[in-house]
Amino acid sequence: MELSRNTSPASLQMGSPNNLELTAMRPSAPLSNRLQYAQFFTLLLLEAGHFINLTSKTPSSMATLRRPFICISPQAMWTKANRIMCLLKRSLYGLKQAPRAWNTRFASYAKSLGFKQSSSDNSLFVLSSGADLAYLLLYVDDIVLTASSTALLNRLISALSSEFEMSDQGPLHHFLGITVKRNDSGLLLHQQKYAADILLRANMSNCNPCLTPVDTKQKLSADDSPPVSDPTMYRSLAGALQYLTFTRPDLSFAVQQICLFMHDPRENHLNALKRILRYVKGTISYGIKMTRSTSLSITAYSDADWAGCPSTRRSTSGYCVYIGYNLISWSSKRQDTIFRSSAEAEYRGVANAVAETTWLRNLLIELKINVTRAINRRLLR
Template identity: 60%
Template sequence: MVYSSTGCQKCLFTWYIKGDCLYASAAWFSSSRVTGIIKCDNSLFIYRKGTTVAYLLLYVDDIILTTSTAELRVHLIDLLAREFSMKDLGPLSYVLGIAVKRHANSLFLNQTTYAKDIIARASLSNCNQVLTPVDTTPKLGAKDGLPVADPTKFRSLEGALQYLTFTRPDISYAVQRIFLHMHNPRESHLHALRRIVRYLQGTLDYGLHLYKNPNRRLIAYTDVDWAGCPDSRCSTSGYCVYFGDNLISWSSKLQPTLSRSSAEAEYRGVANVVSDTCWIRNLLLELHCLLPKCTLVFFVTMSPLFISRIIHFCIMLPYKRSKRKIRIPIKFTNSVHNLQSKEITSDQSSDEKETDRVNETNAVDPDPGMG
């Protein structure tokens, strides 16, 4: 059961002060075998007693509450209402600009309304659609073209696109490219931003499905574009993390340091995804969701033999080895899974989207045996 509330008129800091991390303000948080605030996320509160469990996610004055029983939900809302002025909005349907639609065995998350607002702000409501958010031409440089006439609007649209990536992993790499030039946007960067908006025009019904699936395997895929930045020659790391058949985490980010070899850049990318999967495993552990198997990290490379020969040169290997105690094996694969790190053609994009995004109108339940 997932319910939402609002109108608390209390910031997160006030919650901590008033209730000593909610223990004093909600008596049930301090009763028999309560976990309290979890270590991995200070905005998430957890209660567990016997077979009953409740999770409370707090953001300023918005609350998402899920409980194992209806009785516990009613009791908890009543306790919170005694301390804070709040309103029960019923089953979760809309929170922080994200629409939540319920299906038989899944939740569909999308930001269609938010995307339409971005298109309108960019004055591209009647624009022609494109098949991919980024083209395969040479990468954008810091001084390509003339400065834009309205840099404030450019930064506002780019920031809005950043928030849209919460449910749209297919635009993460394209948004990351233009984010690098927010301090001094040029006309070429504006054209790249408009291409993303034109892509959104034809993909407004895209979003993210979260399926109810017994598969509790955590699997990650990572890839690197070595020395791809034309200005700094830094590499771009990209990864996706699946929990069962659900895509739960993704990233596309320029590495902060220069890598002298492709192997060095690739192992920095592996270290990034290992760090993220460690956090996810710890979070699931504190949510009492035990993973029966170790996490697998698949690394995209064209020459596993070459990588194995120069593996001792990688300076990030000690970090990876330090994570052996939680058993995260690294495997090589030749599959194309690079939406987060490289430009791809429209044909490749169509293949990748079969995995990385879900069209609500054509959504089908995934094969339980995948992963």
């Protein structure tokens, strides 16, 4: 039996030839993380040359699996004599092994072109040969490519197109839901369309704007109000706001607070979420600006409150990291354990900031960028 590209993964059952216990195939997709976006921002900041957005038309189903699987066809295709079975050698959409198979195939070809896969993030490929320098960032079938010269850029595009069916989207203007706008002073990254979609989903497109995203005088508690009527909608909106923080560091703390209660959301948590949405309404065009900087020093600021959560008495720590004058990475997170002094909470916050700056320093070294200095500063109140 031959499988077409349009075969639905949900209609098949999968199993290994060495293990005939068949299990239903579960769809899976790679998840974005903070490091991926910090890396993306860094690539934009450095702006080594021309940024090109490529979209691969070669599906992940064209990747060869390291180990074949046995497929049982849908019951409607069975005959009275036997059940139709087939041996799957290439991946299908939704197969758990599909992302790894596609990444392995792409990485092996990129290495044949002279690229070296980054040890900081497997989705980054760096080509360095004499005066030639190129960066390639791969996310599923979306590719951001930049090179030190137009000739090198065209050569790489031609080589990739000969191996994979691709479409050249031209200069980078949109990537993973982030819009990139160029001006004389640099680049502006924003998610205005995505923010408008969140407001529409929450039926708050015409709400009154709010000046701040959170009430600093009132702290959220776990059970000081009745449960919400639709917890699924609460979780959906909270998760959507998490993705919005990739270009909105001003929302990080407020969104972190409402995400702490997704397991059992209450009315006061929903009111806090609606306040964030009202703030987004008034600042929907906000984003993060990237400019060229003469300095490549890494500066990190960290801070932590002590026993700030009224329910668990845990502390919340946060940091932000700059390269030159550009904000690259930020985080706001409740700490895992309870500390007996503010000094312990502050040290944990500093440790998180140092870990992030260390990762960024290693990334810059792989990008062949010399880091002049690294500074960690604690915010004083």
